[in-house]
Amino acid sequence: MxxxxxxxxxxxxxxxxxxxxxxxxxxxxxxxxxxxxxxxxxxxxxxxxxxxxxxxxxxxxxxxxxxxxxxxxxxxxIPVTELFRDPEMFLAFRRNVAPELRKLPFVRIWHAGCSTGEEVYSLVVLLHEEGLLDKSRIYATDISEEALQRARDGILPIDRMQQYTRNYQAAGGTGEFSSYYASERGIVMLKPFLRERIVFARHNLATDSSFNEFHVVFCRNVMIYFNSELSNRVHGLFYDSLAAGGFLVLGGRESLAFTPIEDRYETWNDTHRIYRKIL
Ligand SMILES: C[S@@+](CC[C@H](N)C(=O)[O-])C[C@H]1O[C@@H](n2cnc3c(N)ncnc32)[C@H](O)[C@@H]1O
The missing domain is CATH 1.10.155 (Chemotaxis Receptor Methyltransferase Cher; domain 1)
Structure with a gap:
């Protein structure tokens, strides 16, 4: 048997x-x-x-x-995502990372594995409220062209708006969440100004190389699906892509612990998996 x-x-x-x-x-x-x-x-x-x-x-x-x-x-x-997913992480980013970004003349951010865009739009709202959006350029990439097209469209599922409003508030939102979208005949659409600073592009973390130097890299809930060899390769890619003092933001179940580049970062916020590249 x-x-x-x-x-x-x-x-x-x-x-x-x-x-x-x-x-x-x-x-x-x-x-x-x-x-x-x-x-x-x-x-x-x-x-x-x-x-x-x-x-x-x-x-x-x-x-x-x-x-x-x-x-x-x-x-x-696995394109699962939501607006202000893990709101406390966005709150921590607002309190602990935004003040550091304010010191820079311009800010480049990479959302790797952005899926249908909810994560990147959440950050754009935060940057807007923190007065950082005008000096930011955000690159949002994914392996899936279909997900990227939905991200570009900026349409939200109407049945999730109550939950998204709660998430926005828990993430420390300082305005009215309803001011960021227009809703017409059952379709909820994010306001076009939220898209202006974002470049959406296809990028495969398993095979492609870096394409710029960034001050922040978000890669949340992507590497949980990779084996340790591929995760380590991607961590190398992010390390090479980050400016000195740049931030790496991982998902709640991801961590730099036991990776070969663990000692090249300081832990900026352990609970929310925010790391800072050591100068
Ligand atoms: C679970 S979603 C996470 C979305 C978002 N980061 C979040 O946390 O809400 C995982 C995303 O990673 C993307 N992905 C998977 N493998 C990838 C790869 N090799 N390169 C780039 N993106 C990849 C998938 O297409 C999917 O959109």
Whole structure:
């Protein structure tokens, strides 16, 4: 029995590696260094939805049918996000990081893995209220063109507006949240001025290099899906992309602890995973 289970697990590992290699060769998306447990869950979920018994069948479908690939891609990239997600982090940023940014003549910020834009728009609102927006340029990147298009559109789901208003207040918002959007016939749209300082672009953290020097890098809830090898590579990329004294902001379940560059940062706010590159 145990032998059969071990053999099945071994076969699943081989088939998963073939599937990820096939996706990379056929479509250029590189999931080969993502966390195997998370990727395994996503693949099994997709197999259930498509009524497939084994990963090899999924591989065949994905290779021959780009719609099948798009469906699997939607599962693998996990675009979950919200406005002022973890409001206390934004409050800490407002109190502990904004005063440091005020000392700079201009501010460049990179949101890596920005998904549909909620995180970057939250920061833009904060920068606006702190009088920092006019001297800021914000680069928002993601692997998913579909997510980026939604980010550019700046449309919010109407059923989440109450929660977003509460998040905004808990994040230390100093104005009226309703002044940042217009709502017409059931569609909620962020005001265009919030988009003016943002550049949205496709960027793959697994394969692409840096493209500027930044004073702040946000990469929240992205590296939890990477294995440690890929996370370490991406941490190297962020370290090289940050100016001396620049800030790195990770997600609540992410940390610099036990990474090779841990001692090159000081912990600026441990609870909210804000780190500062040591000069
Ligand atoms: C869970 S969302 C996080 C969104 C936002 N940062 C937040 O915390 O609310 C993860 C995002 O990472 C993006 N992503 C995954 N792998 C990536 C990669 N290799 N390069 C760039 N973005 C990636 C996904 O497309 C997805 O939009």
């Amino acid at each position: 145990k032998e059969a289970e071990e053999r099945d697990a071994e076969l699943e590992k081989i088939e998963t590696a073939l599937l990820l290699e096939g996706i990379y060769q056929r479509y250029g998306y590189d999931f080969r260094d993502y966390s195997s447990s998370s990727v395994g869950r996503r693949i099994r979920h997709r197999m259930r939805l498509e009524g497939l018994d084994d990963i090899s069948s999924l591989l065949r479908n994905v290779l021959h049918d780009s719609d099948a690939f798009r469906r699997l891609l939607g599962d693998l990239i």
